[in-house]
Each structure stands twice: as C-alpha cells, then as structure tokens.
Amino acid sequence: MENQKHWYVIHTYSGYENKVKMNLESKIHSLGMEEQIFQVLVPMQNEVDAKDDKQKVVARKVFPGYVLIEMIVDDRTWYAVRNTPGVTGFVGTGTKPIPLSDREVERILGAQPKEGDKAEAAGKAVEEPVVRMECPVGLNDTVRIKAPGFTDMVGTVAEINDEQQKIKVMVEMFGRETPIEVKFTQVEAIE
Numbered sequence: 001m002e003n004q005k006h007w008y009v010i011h012t013y014s015g016y017e018n019k020v021k022m023n024l025e026s027k028i029h030s031l032g033m034e035e036q037i038f039q040v041l042v043p044m045q046n047e048v049d050a051k052d053d054k055q056k057v058v059a060r061k062v063f064p065g066y067v068l069i070e071m072i073v074d075d076r077t078w079y080a081v082r083n084t085p086g087v088t089g090f091v092g093t094g095t096k097p098i099p100l101s102d103r104e105v106e107r108i109l110g111a112q113p114k115e116g117d118k119a120e121a122a123g124k125a126v127e128e129p130v131v132r133m134e135c136p137v138g139l140n141d142t143v144r145i146k147a148p149g150f151t152d153m154v155g156t157v158a159e160i161n162d163e164q165q166k167i168k169v170m171v172e173m174f175g176r177e178t179p180i181e182v183k184f185t186q187v188e189a190i191e
Helices: 017-030 075-082 102-109 115-123
Strands: 005-012 037-041 044-051 054-061 066-072 087-090 130-133 142-145 154-161 166-173 176-183 187-189
Touching (some): 005 017, 017 066, 017 075
Antiparallel strands (some): 005 066, 154 166, 166 176
C-alpha cells in the first residue's frame, strides 16, 4: 500500500453516511490518527423542492451510500476505516483502495469547505441550489406550451423526464407530429 495523502471513496449503508462520518471522526481522534486521516466528508447539494407553489431548500447527499475520506493508506488506517460500523468497504479491489484522480476531487469538492473547516463540512452545498418540482401534468395530457418560440402551441405529453425536469410534447408543425422538449415550468394543463 502507498504512503501518500489521497482522497478515497468509502461505500456505506445507504442512509448511514452521516453516522459513518461521526464514527470515523470519533475513531480518528481516539486512535490518534489525525496525522494519517485528514478529512471525512459527506458531499451535500442544496435542492429547491417546489410543490403547491411553495419552494423549500433541502440539503441532499450528492452520492448516497458513499463517504469521501482524505487519508494516507497503510495497514493500520485501512483496518481502522474498514472496521468502522456502517462501512462496507472502500471503492477499489479487495484490500487495494483506488484513490480519486485530482480532476475528480476538484469536481466533487468544488465548493466544499477546505481542510480548516472540518467541523462544518457535512452541511455545505456543492453548488447553487437545484430546483426540483413535481411534474404538473401527466402522460397523454393536452398542454399549452409557454416556452419562447413555441408560446401558446398545444400538444400532447409524450414523455416525462423527472430527473432532467423536462417534458416531451408532440405538437403539429409543418403538417406532422413534431416533438418539442420543454421544462416542467414551460407547460400548463388544458382543462
């Protein structure tokens, strides 16, 4: 095993990420491993849930079931982390954890707190809040489009993509059915 400081990913039971973080921080302190294990992080992202015309900011885990840890891997630190309650293993092969690349670390930790802000790390957002809302219409519903360039066109909902918060609407253009992709906020149901 190598003796350089890197970021690694630990697999945990889903829903236990913060508990694992607390257990690891306690173990690091009690075993005096502050010089080998530097940070434990549960990356969070603020999302805006929009429901019934109300918006609420909710912190959500960016990688459910995973915790990031900055450490020097040796037999002692590997054993300490691996045998922490809630940890199911490192991302890697067997006893050889694979460190994250510098590019992955930069992307994941972009707006995360730096090393001096360990105590605040768990609740910080990775980026600006993401707006999440329920789809205001259903499949095969007739809708009016409110998107620029297609304003007031009427069509039928052919596809709903909750992940991207978009809807594919089939409208008649140029004498044939044409799909138009719009955001959830750019359609209204026709009663």
